[in-house]
Amino acid sequence: MSTEPLLLAVPSKGRLQENAFAFFAQAGLPLVQPRGARDYRGVVAGLNGAAEVLFLSASEIAKELSAGNVHLGVTGEDLIRETVPEADKRVLLLAPLGFGPATVVVAVPQAWIDVRTMADLDDVATAFRSRQGRPLRVATKYITLTRTFFARHGLGDYRIVESLGATEGAPASGTADVIVDITTTGSTLAANALKILDDGVILKSQANLVASLRAPWGDTAREAARAILARLGAAARARAVQEVKAMPEGDFAALAAEALREFRAVAPYGVQSGGPLVLHAPKDMIFPLADWLMSQGAQTVQTTNLDDVFEKKNPLHEALLAALPNA
Numbered sequence: 001m002s003t004e005p006l007l008l009a010v011p012s013k014g015r016l017q018e019n020a021f022a023f024f025a026q027a028g029l030p031l032v033q034p035r036g037a038r039d040y041r042g043v044v045a046g047l048n049g050a051a052e053v054l055f056l057s058a059s060e061i062a063k064e065l066s067a068g069n070v071h072l073g074v075t076g077e078d079l080i081r082e083t084v085p086e087a088d089k090r091v092l093l094l095a096p097l098g099f100g101p102a103t104v105v106v107a108v109p110q111a112w113i114d115v116r117t118m119a120d121l122d123d124v125a126t127a128f129r130s131r132q133g134r135p136l137r138v139a140t141k142y143i144t145l146t147r148t149f150f151a152r153h154g155l156g157d158y159r160i161v162e163s164l165g166a167t168e169g170a171p172a173s174g175t176a177d178v179i180v181d182i183t184t185t186g187s188t189l190a191a192n193a194l195k196i197l198d199d200g201v202i203l204k205s206q207a208n209l210v211a212s213l214r215a216p217w218g219d220t221a222r223e224a225a226r227a228i229l230a231r232l233g234a235a236a237r238a239r240a241v242q243e244v245k246a247m248p249e250g251d252f253a254a255l256a257a258e259a260l261r262e263f264r265a266v267a268p269y270g271v272q273s274g275g276p277l278v279l280h281a282p283k284d285m286i287f288p289l290a291d292w293l294m295s296q297g298a299q300t301v302q303t304t305n306l307d308d309v310f311e312k313k314n315p316l317h318e319a320l321l322a323a324l325p326n327a
């Protein structure tokens, strides 16, 4: 029986760091750095040493998950898709985390007014070859994503100019003709007079909780993952729903069935004959559900934000178990 602790990799700096810390703390899993903020190892508090934390950069986390050197990690989906070969065999994206949004796009100079689509860009590539005797040049650090996307659009005659920063400046400085890079607010593209092709969205990325399928998943690591995923799952479920309480008139069982069908609301404690009817409903359904409950005779409909909703059936843990070898 393996007692090696679970290794969790969390961004140590950059855009994802602050949100990642807050995310674990909010789920009742504070990450502590016993020797201070410059310490690159820590622990997940409350798990008796069963889970250690490694603080790495977002791109290193993608590599370590791929290699199986950590069990769980937080990093951007863009970095996973770019750096992990045959990603589906090596990692499992357990859950998007709602922060670190970034879209990987193909962008061209705004001055190319007739170029709006990947098909137009293919024509440009053909023109570069025949008139200038050279291929279209694409500046990017997303080499794999670019190759796959261009191939999917039948665009083959181009050259990648590897860029390690300030990619958006490449067309103006003449080192490339077009770019593939991430954008969030769009202000960097606009400042460099670039526009996104209509069909030029390669990937909509955000930070994800990712499991490595190649890591040595011993008993201690599995048990730590179960405990972590139970807490994360409870916090996620609590964010997704509100509790709704009301005393409608009529057959509660039939009303609960209709609430599920029409409003995706569940009755987690079943229906009590004396009432009230207690439901967990998705946040975007609260108003229509309340309206409907009042149309069914409820005088008052009360909703509550929840801190945690622990459920015996934990979709995160089940997804992990299903993906791990001989689980």
Ligand SMILES: Nc1ncnc2c1ncn2[C@@H]1O[C@H](COP(=O)(O)OP(=O)(O)OP(=O)(O)O)[C@@H](O)[C@H]1O
Residues within 6 Å of the ligand: 013, 014, 015, 016, 057, 058, 059, 060, 075, 076, 077, 078, 079, 100, 101, 102, 182, 183, 184, 205
């Ligand atoms: N506006 C943005 N610019 C850069 N990255 C962003 C942005 N918004 C979200 N992200 C995401 O943050 C992750 C990259 O974070 P960061 O740049 O801190 O990591 P890194 O590339 O590993 O670090 P570094 O480049 O300093 O070594 C990516 O997944 C990216 O999609």
Ligand SMILES: O=P(O)(O)OC[C@H]1O[C@H](OP(=O)(O)OP(=O)(O)O)[C@H](O)[C@@H]1O
Residues within 6 Å of the ligand: 164, 165, 166, 167, 168, 181, 182, 183, 184, 185, 186, 187, 188, 189
């Ligand atoms: O759409 P926006 O909101 O303008 O954000 C996108 C820009 O932000 C990032 O650059 P960053 O500032 O991290 O510099 P670097 O990648 O060159 O290090 C990214 O590489 C884009 O250039």
Ligand SMILES: [Mg+2]
Residues within 6 Å of the ligand: none
């Ligand atoms: Mg960066």
